[in-house]
Amino acid sequence: MKAIPRLLAVWLVLLVAVAALRALTASHGEMEYTDALGTTFKAPPYDHVATATALALLLLGAWLSGKVFKILALPRITGYIAFGVLVGPSLISLIAPQAPPLLSKPQMEHLRLFSSLAIALIGLTAGGEIRIELLRRGLWKVLTIVAIVVTTVLVCVFGGLYFARSALGFLSDLPGTELVVVCLMLAVIATSNSPAVLVALLSELRSSGPMSETSLAVTVIKDLAVVVLFTIASAVGFSLLQTEGGGASRGDLVMNLAWHLLGSVAAGATLGILMSTILHHLRGHMLLFVLAMSLGIVLVSESAHFEPLLVALSAGFLLANLWPDRSRELFHSVEELSLPVYCIFFAIAGAKIDLAALAHLWPLALAIVAVRSVAVWGGVSLGARLTALGPPASTWLWTAFIPQAGIAVALAASIENLFVDFHWGAKLTSLLLATIAIFECFGPILLRLGLIKAGETRG
Amino acid sequence: MNGPILLHAADRAAPLLSLAAEGSTGAGASALRIFAAMVLLSGLAILATSKSLYRFQRNRLMARYMSGGWIAVFLGFLLGPWGANVVSDEMLLEVRPALMVGLGWIGAIIGLQARRTLLLAVPTPVRRWVALDALAMFALAGVVSALALGQMLTASRPAWWVAPIGLLITACIGWAAETRSLGEERTAAGRHLEVLVQAGAGLAAIVAVSLQGLLLILPSRDAQGEVVLSLPTGTLRLLAATLLAVGVGFMGRYLLQQAGRERRELLVIHIAMIAIISGIASELAVSPLFAAMLCGIVITNLGGPKLREFERFILRAEQPVAILFALLAGVFVDPRLGVWGLVLVVGLVALRVVVKVPLMRASLAGYGQAIPSRSPLFRAPLRQSLVATALAVSLVLHESSILNQRLLTVVILVGAVSELLPFILARLQGDGAGVADAGPARVREAGA
Numbered sequence: 001m002k003a004i005p006r007l008l009a010v011w012l013v014l015l016v017a018v019a020a021l022r023a024l025t026a027s028h029g030e031m032e033y034t035d036a037l038g039t040t041f042k043a044p045p046y047d048h049v050a051t052a053t054a055l056a057l058l059l060l061g062a063w064l065s066g067k068v069f070k071i072l073a074l075p076r077i078t079g080y081i082a083f084g085v086l087v088g089p090s091l092i093s094l095i096a097p098q099a100p101p102l103l104s105k106p107q108m109e110h111l112r113l114f115s116s117l118a119i120a121l122i123g124l125t126a127g128g129e130i131r132i133e134l135l136r137r138g139l140w141k142v143l144t145i146v147a148i149v150v151t152t153v154l155v156c157v158f159g160g161l162y163f164a165r166s167a168l169g170f171l172s173d174l175p176g177t178e179l180v181v182v183c184l185m186l187a188v189i190a191t192s193n194s195p196a197v198l199v200a201l202l203s204e205l206r207s208s209g210p211m212s213e214t215s216l217a218v219t220v221i222k223d224l225a226v227v228v229l230f231t232i233a234s235a236v237g238f239s240l241l242q243t244e245g246g247g248a249s250r251g252d253l254v255m256n257l258a259w260h261l262l263g264s265v266a267a268g269a270t271l272g273i274l275m276s277t278i279l280h281h282l283r284g285h286m287l288l289f290v291l292a293m294s295l296g297i298v299l300v301s302e303s304a305h306f307e308p309l310l311v312a313l314s315a316g317f318l319l320a321n322l323w324p325d326r327s328r329e330l331f332h333s334v335e336e337l338s339l340p341v342y343c344i345f346f347a348i349a350g351a352k353i354d355l356a357a358l359a360h361l362w363p364l365a366l367a368i369v370a371v372r373s374v375a376v377w378g379g380v381s382l383g384a385r386l387t388a389l390g391p392p393a394s395t396w397l398w399t400a401f402i403p404q405a406g407i408a409v410a411l412a413a414s415i416e417n418l419f420v421d422f423h424w425g426a427k428l429t430s431l432l433l434a435t436i437a438i439f440e441c442f443g444p445i446l447l448r449l450g451l452i453k454a455g456e457t458r459g
Numbered sequence: 460m461n462g463p464i465l466l467h468a469a470d471r472a473a474p475l476l477s478l479a480a481e482g483s484t485g486a487g488a489s490a491l492r493i494f495a496a497m498v499l500l501s502g503l504a505i506l507a508t509s510k511s512l513y514r515f516q517r518n519r520l521m522a523r524y525m526s527g528g529w530i531a532v533f534l535g536f537l538l539g540p541w542g543a544n545v546v547s548d549e550m551l552l553e554v555r556p557a558l559m560v561g562l563g564w565i566g567a568i569i570g571l572q573a574r575r576t577l578l579l580a581v582p583t584p585v586r587r588w589v590a591l592d593a594l595a596m597f598a599l600a601g602v603v604s605a606l607a608l609g610q611m612l613t614a615s616r617p618a619w620w621v622a623p624i625g626l627l628i629t630a631c632i633g634w635a636a637e638t639r640s641l642g643e644e645r646t647a648a649g650r651h652l653e654v655l656v657q658a659g660a661g662l663a664a665i666v667a668v669s670l671q672g673l674l675l676i677l678p679s680r681d682a683q684g685e686v687v688l689s690l691p692t693g694t695l696r697l698l699a700a701t702l703l704a705v706g707v708g709f710m711g712r713y714l715l716q717q718a719g720r721e722r723r724e725l726l727v728i729h730i731a732m733i734a735i736i737s738g739i740a741s742e743l744a745v746s747p748l749f750a751a752m753l754c755g756i757v758i759t760n761l762g763g764p765k766l767r768e769f770e771r772f773i774l775r776a777e778q779p780v781a782i783l784f785a786l787l788a789g790v791f792v793d794p795r796l797g798v799w800g801l802v803l804v805v806g807l808v809a810l811r812v813v814v815k816v817p818l819m820r821a822s823l824a825g826y827g828q829a830i831p832s833r834s835p836l837f838r839a840p841l842r843q844s845l846v847a848t849a850l851a852v853s854l855v856l857h858e859s860s861i862l863n864q865r866l867l868t869v870v871i872l873v874g875a876v877s878e879l880l881p882f883i884l885a886r887l888q889g890d891g892a893g894v895a896d897a898g899p900a901r902v903r904e905a906g907a
Contacts, residue, residue, distance in 0.1 A: 006713075010714065017739075021739060025743070031684065032684070033680060033684045033858070033860070035860035035861060035863070036608075036612040036613065036614040036619040036620065036686075036862055037611065037612060037613060037860075037862045037865075038613040038614070039860065041859055041860040041861065043680075043858065043859075044552070044555060048556065049555075049742055050738070050741075050742055051738075052557075052560055052734055052737050052738030052741055053734075053738030053741075053742055054738070055734045055738065056731050056739075057735075059727055059730060059731040059734060060714070060727075060731040060735065063724070063727045063728070063731070067717065110556060113554075113557075285776075285778075287776075288776070336723050337726070339724065339726065340726055340727045343727060
């Protein structure tokens with residue numbers, strides 16, 4: 001507690017220094033200059049030049065916030081997210097619309113590399129944590145919990161929204177078919193939870209035990225299920241709305257899903273073998289190797305439209321289970337590298353939270369939060385009972401599936417693009433982002449509590 | 460597989476499912492190219508530092524070029540726009556913020572050498588040697604550069620000339636720190652001379668980076684895009700850079716104490732310190748190389764176990780960072796030098812041959828201890844310092860103009876040719892020096 005004032009003082013100095021810098025240096029777009037040869041060249045816009053400072057701001061600011069939050073017995077990642085909210089464009093636009101934000105949207109775009117890196121590192125970590133023995137021993141248990149949780153959340157959120165529509169803002173104005181599609185999409189996204197938050201918190205608290213193992217395995221499988229469900233729901237939605245492309249065959253759908261999921265696993269396995277071969281010859285510079293391979297995972301995933309998390313997860317799983325000795329140092333470096341990357345990743349996630357949408361849609365968002373939370377609790381409790389998962393893990397496991405972040409945000413953002421012809425597309429995205437923002441802020445606190453109560457933490 | 464619904468739903472949804480793919484198709488393609496470039500360059504940097512590559516360095520000429528970073532420069536050139544165009548200079552400029560942080564890293568490495576106790580231990584003749592070298596290069600390389608650039612440049616106002624001439628002068632200051640490949644010294648006096656050469660190289664690197672830093676803060680662009688010289692602005696920038704370096708040094712010391720012993724937390728602070736100094740320096744139009752060097756000087760003189768850990772962390776990445784910047788230099792090379800560009804290269808190489816060795820002999824002549832008069836180490840100052848490559852890349856990142864890319868090419872060519880000079884002179888003089896085996900020590904020193 002004694003350290004808090006000093007940490008906050010450094011934190012304040014950092015914020016004031018960057019704010020002063022932003023105020024003193026003239027913001028400009030891309031400029032065209034002439035050199036002494038008489039040839040012209042382009043000077044980068046201010047936002048591009050200022051990205052290195054933004055990187056330092058996020059790293060130090062988020063880290064300091066995480067330290068303060070830890071002293072206050074709160075999860076560090078909530079501190080990272082809170083710092084992102086503070087320096088992001090959303091808060092300043094509400095308070096002082098004319099003032100430049102400490103972290104602008106273009107700067108966040110330039111820092112996208114770190115978000116991608118974070119996904120790859122999270123995937124590698126999660127893959128490295130899942131052992132073949134665990135799957136052999138408890139795969140049916142994991143699948144049962146996934147099936148029950150997903151079904152419960154789908155049914156409850158869909159049903160809750162559909163039947164309470166008259167009291168829920170813009171939903172009450174929608175015609176029947178469109179209402180079904182909106183409720184369906186909301187319900188599908190409600191089934192997702194955040195592997196990033198889970199992996200980061202497990203790492204932060206050095207958690208191990210039945211709850212940690214089960215939650216990680218369920219999250220991984222659920223992540224795949226969400227991708228499948230979202231694609232099916234989008235197709236069903238288009239069919240119901242009879243928009244362009246409504247007549248696609250089931251075969252096409254299956255083929256595309258197979259490409260997306262099996263392709264990701266195959267690419268991950270290939271990269272895992274490649275990494276193992278390089279590891280055999282590599283001496284030193286492990287951090288650089290991990291960075292290069294994480295970039296490689298992102299590159300392969302983006303170019304082939306694979307799921308980066310799944311690619312990294314497959315590579316990590318293969319390395320940890322087939323070459324445990326060879327990959328030990330690699331996972332050590334992944335863990336070492338994860339903190340700086342998480343600081344940036346979660347701070348950017350916080351900076352992206354749309355506070356204006358939250359302020360506008362909070363009653364509806366709170367209703368969805370309540371329904372989803374109850375559904376997750378109910379589904380997990382039922383699943384735990386059916387699979388004979390004992391207490392205290394069975395009592396607190398549900399807290400692992402409350403946080404939402406990256407994947408849910410990406411799915412929510414894609415809805416606006418997918419249903420671009422409908423006036424409710426943008427509203428639906430805003431509503432989802434508002435809901436996710438609530439889960440993003442309070443989910444980690446709940447999960448931390450759950451892990452502590454389950455007695456699985458050492459950190 | 461490409462049914463309409465999938466075009467509509469899956470093809471539009473799939474990239475969005477990937478968290479990273481948020482941009483438009485054009486932006487996505489550009490991002491892919493950047494990712495590819497970064498993977499390739501990082502992979503090559505790792506490969507260049509792998510044990511397997513040490514075997515190739517048994518060949519003496521190969522050793523000289525590989526450990527000096529010249530093979531990496533050549534590889535960068537082959538990958539760059541004048542080669543296979545796998546990595547374009549535009550792509551690298553897209554990741555300029557990350558490269559600025561890399562420059563800051565090199566600056567910190569140079570600054571960390573300037574511990575007060577070490578500087579005081581440098582004998583006076585070596586300090587005199589470095590001072591004379593800097594003065595001679597300032598005058599002579601300045602004249603040679605001005606004469607050649609006079610034929611190349613269209614701008615006549617002095618403000619436009621400061622940065623180009625500044626680069627050519629500072630690239631000429633100093634010499635490569637590595638000595639082993641010049642010939643193994645078996646006597647105590649010879650080994651002492653080695654130390655003097657290395658100490659001088661370290662000191663000269665600090666002088667070169669300082670001089671370029673000071674020269675780059677004077678010119679700036681006005682509202683019309685004209686280059687103007689402003690002493691008040693320059694002074695303010697210098698003051699800001701110094702304050703920043705001191706501030707980051709002290710802040711870093713406090714934060715490192717707060718981080719405890721956990722390596723992950725130390726990593727956050729280490730990266731953040733380099734990023735903040737490089738970032739703010741870039742925004743203030745101060746060279747990150749210079750600002751980070753100042754910060755390195757502050758940190759190394761503040762001392763303490765935590766800051767020593769920071770030093771070790773920075774120095775651990777020395778080799779891959781050096782290789783990465785050599786690759787970058789290769790990508791930025793623009794071979795369209797023209798006749799006067801080649802004249803400039805020849806002139807600067809000739810200057811090294813004519814001035815550097817006599818200057819070394821004259822400076823060390825009054826040295827109290829015995830120095831072997833016919834040592835091959837007297838050819839050490841012929842070779843260009845590796846810091847020159849970083850200085851040239853720094854100028855390109857500062858302003859990515861064709862002129863700066865051509866100046867970088869001049870620096871690279873002078874460096875590559877001067878690398879051969881001790882070898883050629885040894886052959887001409889028939890003493891076999893300059894052809895000794897270059898072991899891993901040479902590679903380690905490559906990053907200095």
